[in-house]
Amino acid sequence: xxxxxxxxxxxxxxxxxxxxxxxxxxxxxxxxxxxxxxxxxxxxxxxxxxxxxxxxxxxxxxxxxxxxxxxxxxxxxxxxxxxxxxxxxxxxxxxxxxxxxxxxxxxxxx
Amino acid sequence: xxxxxxxxxxxxxxxxxxxxxxxxxxxxxxxxxxxxxxxxxxxxxxxxxxxxxxxxxxxxxxxxxxxxxxxxxxxxxxxxxxxxxxxxxxxxxxxxxxxxxxxxxxxxxxxxxxxxxxxxxxxxxxxxxxxxxxxxxxxxxxxxxxxxxxxxxxxxxxxxxxxxxxxxxxxxxxxxxxxxxxxxxxxxxxxxxxxxxxxxxxxxxxxxxxxxxxxxxxxxxxxxxxxxxxxxxxxxxxxxxxxxxxxxxxxxxxxxxxxxxxxxxxxxxxxxxxxxxxxxxxxxxxxxxxxxxxxxxxxxxxxxxxxxxxxxxxxxxxxxxxxxxxxxxxxxxxxxxxxxxxxxxxxxxxxxxxxxxxxxxxxxxxxxxxxxxxxxxxxxxxxxxxxxxxxxxxxxxxxxxxxxxxxxxxxxxxxxxxxxxxxxxxxxxxxxxxxxxxxxxxxxxxxxxxxxxxxxxxxxxxxxxxxxxxxxxxxxxxxxxxxxxxxxxxxxxxxxxxxxxxxxxxxxxxxxxxxxxxxxxxxxxxxxxxxxxxxxxxxxxxxxxxxxxxxxxxxxxxxxxxxxxxxxxxxxxxxxxxxxxxxxxxxxxxxxxxxxxxxxxxxxxxxxxxxxxxxxxxxxxxxxxxxxxxxxxxxxxxxxxxxxxxxxxxxxxxxxxxxxxxxxxxxxxxxxxxxxxxxxxxxxxxxxxxxxxxxxxxxxxxxxxxxxxxxxxxxxxxxxxxxxxxxxxxxxxxxxxxxxxxxxxxxxxxxxxxxxxxxxxxxxxxxxxxxxxxxxxxxxxxxxxxxxxxxxxxxxxxxxxxxxxxxxxxxxxxxxxxxxxxxxxxxxxxxxxxxxxxxxxxxxxxxxxxxxxxxxxxxxxxxxxxxxxxxxxxxxxxxxxxx
Numbered sequence: 001x002x003x004x005x006x007x008x009x010x011x012x013x014x015x016x017x018x019x020x021x022x023x024x025x026x027x028x029x030x031x032x033x034x035x036x037x038x039x040x041x042x043x044x045x046x047x048x049x050x051x052x053x054x055x056x057x058x059x060x061x062x063x064x065x066x067x068x069x070x071x072x073x074x075x076x077x078x079x080x081x082x083x084x085x086x087x088x089x090x091x092x093x094x095x096x097x098x099x100x101x102x103x104x105x106x107x108x109x110x
Numbered sequence: 111x112x113x114x115x116x117x118x119x120x121x122x123x124x125x126x127x128x129x130x131x132x133x134x135x136x137x138x139x140x141x142x143x144x145x146x147x148x149x150x151x152x153x154x155x156x157x158x159x160x161x162x163x164x165x166x167x168x169x170x171x172x173x174x175x176x177x178x179x180x181x182x183x184x185x186x187x188x189x190x191x192x193x194x195x196x197x198x199x200x201x202x203x204x205x206x207x208x209x210x211x212x213x214x215x216x217x218x219x220x221x222x223x224x225x226x227x228x229x230x231x232x233x234x235x236x237x238x239x240x241x242x243x244x245x246x247x248x249x250x251x252x253x254x255x256x257x258x259x260x261x262x263x264x265x266x267x268x269x270x271x272x273x274x275x276x277x278x279x280x281x282x283x284x285x286x287x288x289x290x291x292x293x294x295x296x297x298x299x300x301x302x303x304x305x306x307x308x309x310x311x312x313x314x315x316x317x318x319x320x321x322x323x324x325x326x327x328x329x330x331x332x333x334x335x336x337x338x339x340x341x342x343x344x345x346x347x348x349x350x351x352x353x354x355x356x357x358x359x360x361x362x363x364x365x366x367x368x369x370x371x372x373x374x375x376x377x378x379x380x381x382x383x384x385x386x387x388x389x390x391x392x393x394x395x396x397x398x399x400x401x402x403x404x405x406x407x408x409x410x411x412x413x414x415x416x417x418x419x420x421x422x423x424x425x426x427x428x429x430x431x432x433x434x435x436x437x438x439x440x441x442x443x444x445x446x447x448x449x450x451x452x453x454x455x456x457x458x459x460x461x462x463x464x465x466x467x468x469x470x471x472x473x474x475x476x477x478x479x480x481x482x483x484x485x486x487x488x489x490x491x492x493x494x495x496x497x498x499x500x501x502x503x504x505x506x507x508x509x510x511x512x513x514x515x516x517x518x519x520x521x522x523x524x525x526x527x528x529x530x531x532x533x534x535x536x537x538x539x540x541x542x543x544x545x546x547x548x549x550x551x552x553x554x555x556x557x558x559x560x561x562x563x564x565x566x567x568x569x570x571x572x573x574x575x576x577x578x579x580x581x582x583x584x585x586x587x588x589x590x591x592x593x594x595x596x597x598x599x600x601x602x603x604x605x606x607x608x609x610x611x612x613x614x615x616x617x618x619x620x621x622x623x624x625x626x627x628x629x630x631x632x633x634x635x636x637x638x639x640x641x642x643x644x645x646x647x648x649x650x651x652x653x654x655x656x657x658x659x660x661x662x663x664x665x666x667x668x669x670x671x672x673x674x675x676x677x678x679x680x681x682x683x684x685x686x687x688x689x690x691x692x693x694x695x696x697x698x699x700x701x702x703x704x705x706x707x708x709x710x711x712x713x714x715x716x717x718x719x720x721x722x723x724x725x726x727x728x729x730x731x732x733x734x735x736x737x738x739x740x741x742x743x744x745x746x747x748x749x750x751x752x753x754x755x756x757x758x759x760x761x762x763x764x765x766x767x768x769x770x771x772x773x774x775x776x777x778x779x780x781x782x783x784x785x786x787x788x789x790x791x792x793x794x795x796x797x798x799x800x801x802x803x804x805x806x807x808x809x810x811x812x813x814x815x816x817x818x819x820x821x822x823x824x825x826x827x828x829x830x831x832x833x834x835x836x837x838x839x840x841x842x843x844x845x846x847x848x849x850x851x852x853x854x855x856x857x858x859x860x861x862x863x864x865x866x867x868x869x870x871x872x873x874x875x876x877x878x879x880x881x882x883x884x885x886x887x888x889x890x891x892x893x894x895x896x897x898x899x900x901x902x903x904x905x906x907x908x909x910x911x912x913x914x915x916x917x918x919x920x921x922x923x924x925x926x927x928x929x930x931x932x933x934x935x936x937x938x939x940x941x942x943x944x945x946x947x948x949x950x951x952x953x954x955x956x957x958x959x960x961x962x963x964x965x966x967x968x969x970x971x972x973x974x975x976x977x978x979x980x981x982x983x984x985x986x987x988x989x990x991x992x993x
Contacts, residue, residue, distance in 0.1 A: 027132075027135070028132060028135075028136055029135065029136045029139040029140065032136070033143075046161065046162060046163030047136065047140075047161055047162040047163060048162055048163035048164055048165070048167065048168040049163065051132075051133075051136075051168055051172060052168060052171055052172065052175070055171075055172050055175045055176060055179070056175065058176075058179055059175055059176075059178060059179040059182070067128075070135070070139070072139075072142075074135060074138075074139075075131065075135070076132075076135050076139075077128065077131070077132045077135070
C-alpha cells in the first residue's frame with residue numbers, strides 16, 4: 001500500500017463501530033460507509049477488518065445481528081447495539097477522551 | 111412466562127450461507143453506489159473488492175468466529191433454560207409436598223439400600239486386596255487326587271523344596287494359624303499372662319505377600335530356620351499399639367513368649383490384617399517344637415500363599431509346582447499320593463464364601479430400586495394427568511416437545527438427586543448396621559466404607575434412576591394432543607395413560623413376586639437349617655478354651671484330669687467334659703483307618719475319618735445320645751486298653767450289620783482300638799454339611815494340648831465362667847485362658863451368615879410387598895377418583911354396592927394376577943442364582959412359588975379393597991353434579 005496513514009490502535013475500530021450504531025440499526029455496508037465518510041479518509045480502513053470487528057462485537061454480545069431488508073429491497077444483515085454494547089461504548093469513549101486529552105496536554109505548548 | 115427460545119439456532123451451513131450473503135450484499139451495494147456515481151460496472155466492482163481487502167480471509171475468519179458465537183450462545187441458552195427449568199421444578203415440587211416427600215423417600219430408600227450393599231460389595235469383592243500387585247497372589251494347597259483331598263495342607267518340608275526349585279513363582283511361603291487361640295503363644299513378664307493370637311510363618315511368607323514392615327525389619331532367612339537365631343517376632347500393628355503404645359522403641363526390645371525371650375524385629379502396618387484380624391504376633395514356624403507339631407513331610411498343617419513372577423500366569427505357577435510336587439512324590443514315599451497342587455487366586459480364597467450371598471443381595475436391592483422407580487413413575491403419570499393442562503398451555507405458547515421433556519426430566523432429576531443425597535445418608539447408617547449384623551461373618555469388613563467410588567456409584571445411580579422413572583411419563587405427558595386437553599376443561603383424560611399405568615402396576619407386582627420368592631426361599635432354607643439337629647443340646651453349656659503348656663508334658667494327663675474333676679465339684683455344675691475343638695470352633699484331624707474285613711491292596715488308600723479328642727463324660731455333658739455301647743469312663747487311661755467311640759454315620763457306613771461295638775478299627779502301626787460305643791451324629795464343622803464319619807479318641811490315651819472344657823450348668827452358663835476360671839487357676843495360676851463362650855453363641859454364629867442373608871432378603875421382600883401394595887392402591891384410588899361420574903351413573907342405573915366392589919377389586923386382582931404370572935416366570939429364571947446359598951430347598955420350590963403367588967393376590971385384593979369401598983360409597987347425586 002502506497003500511503004501509510006495512522007496505525008489503528010487496538011480497539012479503535014470497536015469504539016468507532018459502537019458509536020456509529022448509536023444512530024440506530026445498520027447493516028455492515030452502511031457502517032463501513034458511515035465510518036469512511038466521518039473519518040474522511042484520514043484513517044485508511046479496509047472493509048474486511050470492519051466486518052471482523054462487527055462479528056467480534058457480536059460474539060462479545062455488544063451488538064446483536066438480525067436479517068432485515070435494505071433500503072433497496074435486498075436482504076441485509078442488520079446490527080443493533082445491545083445494552084452491553086452501550087455500556088462498552090461509554091467505557092471506551094471515556095477512556096479515549098482521557099487518552100486523547102493526555103496526548104494533547106503533551107503536544108500543546110504550555 | 112419468559113420466551114423459551116431467544117434465538118433461532120443456526121447450523122454450520124446456515125452460518126456459511128449467512129456470511130456469504132452478507133459479503134455479497136456489501137460488494138454489490140458498493141458496486142451499485144459507484145456505478146450510480148458514474149463508474150462503469152467492471153471498474154466499480156473491482157474497486158469495491160479492492161476497498162474491501164482480503165475477501166477470502168475475511169470469509170474464513172467470519173465463519174470461524176460465527177461458529178464460536180453460535181455454540182457459546184447455545185451453551186448460554188441451555189444454561190439459562192436449565193436454570194429456568196430448575197426454578198420451575200423446585201416451585202412445582204414445593205407446591206405438591208405430599209407427592210414430593212413420597213417420591214424422595216421412596217427413591218432415598220432404594221438408592222440408600224443399593225449404595226449400602228454396593229459399598230460392601232466394593233470393599234469386600236471389588237477392591238483389590240491390600241497387597242502390592244494382588245493379582246499375582248495365589249493360595250496353594252497340596253493335592254491328593256487319590257483321596258479327592260485337593261485342598262490339603264502343605265508340609266513345611268515340601269514348602270522348602272518348592273521354594274528352592276521355583277522359577278515361575280516369585281516366592282512362596284506358608285503359615286500356621288488357627289482362630290480362637292488355636293495357634294496362640296503365651297506372653298508373660300509383661301503384666302498378666304496373656305494368650306496371644308499368633309501366626310507361625312515359614313520363610314517366603316512375607317516375601318510372597320510383598321509386605322514391608324512399618325517399623326523395624328522382617329526376619330532374615332537365617333532367623334526363620336531351625337538352629338538359626340529364630341527367637342524373633344514381628345508384631346501386628348494393633349498389638350504394637352496395645353502393648354507398646356505405638357512406640358518405635360519397641361523394635362529390638364525383647365518379650366517373653368512361651369517362657370523364652372524373643373527379639374522384636376519389626377512391626378507390620380495397620381493395613382496388614384493377614385491371615386486374620388485378631389493376630390497379635392508373627393513368629394517363625396521353626397520355633398514350634400517337634401513334640402507340638404513334628405516337622406515331617408507327612409505333617410501337612412500349613413496354609414500357603416505364593417506370588418507369581420512378573421509376566422508369568424497363574425497357570426505357569428500351577429504347572430511348575432505340579433512338576434515339583436510330582437518330583438517330590440517320586441522321591442518320598444509319604445508324598446506318593448500328593449503328586450500335585452491346587453491353586454486359586456488369593457482373592458477367591460478369601461472372599462469366595464460370601465461372594466454369592468453378596469451378589470444375591472445386590473441383585474435384590476436392584477429389584478427394590480426398580481420397584482421404587484416404577485412407583486415414582488406411576489406417581490408422576492398420575493400427576494401428569496393433572497398437569498396435562500399446564501403442559502398443553504406451555505406447548506401452545508411455543509415450547510417444543512423436546513423442550514417440555516427436558517423440563518419434566520429436570521423435575522425427575524431434582525427428585526432423584528434429592529433421593530440420592532438422602533440415600534447416601536441412609537446408606538451411611540445402613541452400612542454401620544450391616545457391618546454390626548455381619549460381625550465376624552464378612553471377610554475384609556474393615557475395608558468397607560463410603561468412599562469416592564461408592565459416592566460416584568450413588569450419583570450415577572441417582573441420574574440413571576431419574577432418567578428411568580422420568581422418561582416414560584415425560585414422553586407420555588408431552589405427547590398429549592393439545593386441543594383435546596384444553597377443551598376437556600381440566601378434568602384430564604383417562605384413555606391412553608391408563609394402559610401405561612396398568613403396565614407399571616403389573617411390572618411392580620412382577621418385581622415384587624421375584625423379591626418375595628427370593629425372600630421366601632431364603633426363609634425356608636433358614637428354617638430347614640434351624641431344624642437340623644446339631645446332635646447336642648446347646649443350652650446351659652459354657653466352654654472354656656485353653657492350651658496346656660508343653661512344659662507340662664510329664665504330668666499332662668494328670669493336670670488335664672485334675673482340672674476337669676475340680677470343675678465337676680463346683681456347685682451349679684451338672685457335668686463337665688472336654689474336647690479339643692468345640693463344635694463349629696474347629697474340626698478334628700483326618701486320618702485313615704481300616705475297618706475289619708476290608709482288604710486293601712498295596713496302592714489302595716484307606717477310608718478316612720475325622721478323629722476327635724475328647725474326655726470321659728463329654729457326650730453326657732453336651733447332651734449327645736449313645737446309640738449303642740458306652741462313652742469313655744474316668745478309669746480309662748494310658749494303662750487300660752485303647753478304646754474309641756464312633757459316630758452313627760461311620761457305624762452305618764462301615765458296620766451295616768450293626769456290629770460296630772466290639773469291633774476293632776485297624777489304624778496301622780499296631781494301633782487297633784476297640785469300638786466301645788456309637789454316638790449320634792454331631793455337627794462339628796457346619797450345620798449345612800453332612801456329618802462325616804468320626805472317631806472319638808480318649809484324650810487320656812492320645813493327648814492334645816489344646817483343650818476346650820465344656821461345662822453344663824444349672825443356671826445361666828456365663829455366670830459360672832468366673833468360678834470355672836478360678837478353679838483352673840487354683841491348680842495352675844499361670845494357665846492362660848484363650849476364650850470363654852457358650853454353646854448357644856457357637857450355634858448362633860454357625861447360623862449367623864444364613865440368618866443375615868435371610869433377614870436382609872426378608873426385609874427387601876417386605877419392602878417389595880409394600881411397594882407393590884402401594885402401587886395397586888395408588889392406581890385404583892386414582893381410578894376411582896377419575897371415574898366417580900361413571901360409577902355414579904352405574905349406581906344411579908341400579909348397580910349395587912357388591913357390583914361396584916367386585917368391579918374395582920376385580921380390576922386390582924386382575925392386574926396383580928398378570929403381574930404374578932410374569933413375576934413367577936421371572937423368579938423361575940433368576941432364583942437359580944440362589945442355589946449356592948440355599949439349604950434343603952430347591953430354587954424352584956413349588957410351595958414357595960405357590961405361596962408367594964397367593965400372598966401377592968391377597969395383598970392386591972386388600973390394597974384394592976380400600977378404594978373399592980370408597981367407590982361403593984359414591985353418592986350418585988353428588989357425583990353427577992360434580993362438573
